[in-house]
Amino acid sequence: MNFKKCSRCGNFYLSKGDVCPKCSSKDSFELTTFKTYIEQNGTENSIEIISQELGIQVKHLNRFLGYEEFKNYVNDFELSKPQSKNNKKVEL
Template identity: 30%
Template sequence: MEAKKCLRCGIFHLGNEDVCKTCKENDMKDIEKLNSFMDYNGLEFSELKEKEAFDKVVFELGMSSEKITRYMNTYIKDEVYGGNEIKKNAESEIL
């Protein structure tokens, strides 16, 4: 097993995940909140490629754009984007 630095809290941990066990649990809670918001508002994750929809989710949930982008790249990219990562340009728009 390889020691990795947790992307969320910065501690080093052993494992294959990019986040430690505690942060993974917190990520799952945040993702549940994100999924509920998307369902309630009739949004599809593919719509978050559009800046306006993405910014609405960031504002309404109070989560950082970096956190939501990480969730989408880590946990749901294969389902929605065919494995392609979401990239942000200098103006913080989703490409």
């Protein structure tokens, strides 16, 4: 039997996914929130900023980016990170 450690609460559990059954509903809610955010706002903001805006921890966002459904966005984040800090923010 393979026990896995939950990425959210640290409890051990026996099922698929990165989080235990107890955390899975909150985790999938945050994943949906993150996905919706990217669809509406693109990937101009860094993970740190998105984390603050959505109230989702950076470590979870980074984990979501490892998922198949975010495959297309990962490169965007890596490309936009160095520039977005200086250029785009000033217009606010």
